[in-house]
Amino acid sequence: PTLNGVIAYPHDSINSNHDYATSEDSPSAGRRLWEWFWYGRTWVNLVAEDDDIVLLRHGPGGFEEKTSFKFFTYTRIPMQSGRAHKIPGTIAKVQDLINPRLFLNPIVKKGDVIAKGFVDTGDQVIVDKFSYHWIKPKRDDVFVFTTNDIPYIQAGIDPRMGSQHYIKRLAGTPGDHLQVKNGKLYINGEVAPEPGFQKVMSKENGYRGYSNQGVHLDVQLEPNQYFAMGDNSYNSSDSRTWGHVPDKNIVGRAVFVYLPFGHHFGPIH
Structure with a gap:
């Protein structure tokens, strides 16, 4: 992932x-x-x-x-x-x-x-599996989760493989209202202010804003639901396509890219 x-x-x-x-x-x-x-x-x-x-x-x-x-x-x-x-x-x-x-x-x-x-093929990361036992996941975290009980994803996987691990940026927490329109991400009616989202919406350094692809572009999250989005929006399969991530699926927070050694190597922001 x-x-x-x-x-x-x-x-x-x-x-x-x-x-x-x-x-x-x-x-x-x-x-x-x-x-x-x-x-x-x-x-x-x-x-x-x-x-x-x-x-x-x-x-x-x-x-x-x-x-x-x-x-x-x-x-x-x-x-x-x-x-x-x-x-x-x-x-x-x-x-x-x-x-x-x-x-x-x-x-x-x-x-x-x-x-x-x-x-x-992307980044191999070190994951902090402990912090979320004491603090709740928050918007703009880069987090890792399993694909259990996400039907759209599991339908395309050989059942013998079981669940997969995905890594995305956490865009929405329980109770949030999210909208993707005109290349921007809106959270509770306001353009997302967090640095990770601002980076994507800047349309600089290779970023193109948020793509309108997918069916979940206007979402009200229920309790125990999270919304995951990839920074490379035009090449990311994420919650816009397959819906929310159940809280029980969350594994931890991604903290460090150790492979490959290119421009993503180092702490994750």
Whole structure:
């Protein structure tokens, strides 16, 4: 899970219309290793080894989202031949790297490009699991929670994986009225004043304000309900899409990014 969002950058040779299409090709092995440590970046250049069929359907026998070492999420893409390929990231992001024409015709010939580009997989964090035993979570905290009893999320996860851990910025606490409109977040009728929200709404340093995507854009929170939002709003699956976080799901407050070592490394604000 990552506060700043898992972002997929498809190569423009397969999807030039994507917002994050890139013309960059995979660099040298040394450079790839450095980018993994610095950005959490993984390069993908998946080519069909033989004539085959890519099983792109969701559910049993198709895409599978899995977690290794309880931290790293990857997507398994099976082939009709029995082969399977692994790409770091969630299904929602990995499918952005897949050649779009395969969703219409999944048959590939040897040498055809199945997926190409790179994925920035986000931040690994240290979590304070103790403070919330004595103080209540507050707006602008960066917090970690499980996905139990959030039906929209759990419906897209292999039941064998159980719950996942998400990390977002806490935007609403019990009793708050939240609205997202015109790129801004309003809490109880006022533009959110906290620094984390102001940063996103500034539309500076790569931030674009809050996206109006999602169905929960005007919400009154009930007791024991919290609202979670990602800073990278246009690439964040958060409470705007899947609703509130039950208080019993809260694990703790994220305090420090220890991987990757790039510009997010250090204390979390």
